[in-house]
Amino acid sequence: MKTAKEAYLDFIKRLTHLISKNPQLINTTLSNIFTIRLIGNKTHGDLAEIAISEFINQYMDDFKSLHVGKDLFRAKEYEEDIRITNKIHNIDFAISLKAYGVGPLQLSTDKHFRMFPRLKTEECPISDPENYFRTF
Template sequence: MCDLTKGGYVTTLVNPYVKFVKDLKAFFEARPDLIQRTLSNVFSMRMIGNKTHGDLAEVAMAEFIQLFVPGYSARHVGKDMYRAKSHEEDISVKTPDGTELPISLKAYGDGPLQLSTNKTSSMFKLLSTQPDRISDTEKIREILTSPAFADFRQINVLPLIYDEKKMRCNIMIFDAGRAMDSVTSINLVTAGSGRKHPVYRFADASGNYVCEVRYGDEAANALQRGLWTHTKNALQCFSSLTGWIQYSTNTTVIDLVGAALVADKPEQKAALQLLEKESKKDLLE
């Protein structure tokens, strides 16, 4: 697994995001206890529902950055702002120099990972005008730098990956620049693994899987369209910020959510102030 925070391919990512990733990794290394407990709380939400953890992960990581990471502030963008979003983002992070970073947070199981939701299906439509197999390097570069792939090039993705069977999780960064530079072939795949819709699969010179563009027509789920990769099959394209860390289910946080939902606002504010005070004390330890 490559290390995006030093040397080599670090320059293939957007510079302010690279700096943020580097600082985030340094903080995780300095205080692994804080990220471990945060992720344990996040993935405990799966006891409420299979998708509950995803939305709460956005809230939790925004709060984590805001409260703990020196020099940075963050806010959860929220679904009510969806139509006003200029980027595909869940969290907005402000860097020490005032730069605003839109970040798309993905909480997925160890396996398929959606990198970009291409709702207009521009990627698939472009590829469908090409031969079923593309191996010409210049043509591949032309495709990857085309307006159809512009949305993906502008996204900073922060994946929170979990392995529920082994009760472990990992914050892994997909180095899009390195991945796309490694692509030497794009192939149309129409069959296998119970496939209902065709995909365009990207591979490197050794035939290793890099990523794929899924679906495209009206019969496909619009939210499933776009660019996907795989945390196991494309491991060479990822860098870990935390390594695999064990997490445990915390039933107390579930009880706390329930209690907060039935409490009135003054009680909620009092509890919030207490929690923030205790968290800040933890940072000083």
């Protein structure tokens, strides 16, 4: 494994495996995130990012995660708010957790809000992460 793209794909594969084997872990985490959303739209985003970051730290031993939020990207030149390190290969990559309107909760997106509208144009879901990189 040499690239951030490979590290990201490995992360997604392993996250999917973890969730499929232990759905209660993500169900509890997401339930807490959506409960936080009821408190107020302005605060739930950062709290959700922190919750997912801590989920990664607690349940994915080969990865470490840090919520960098607006501290690192104050000018918001970059949209990513979570920095993940593959501890085995020492490769960093960034993800973002976003929900736009009634769209799905997304891992990774871009500043110009192109991902969700683009995915809506697909006739079938993109379920293979490798296809994501070909699509964009």
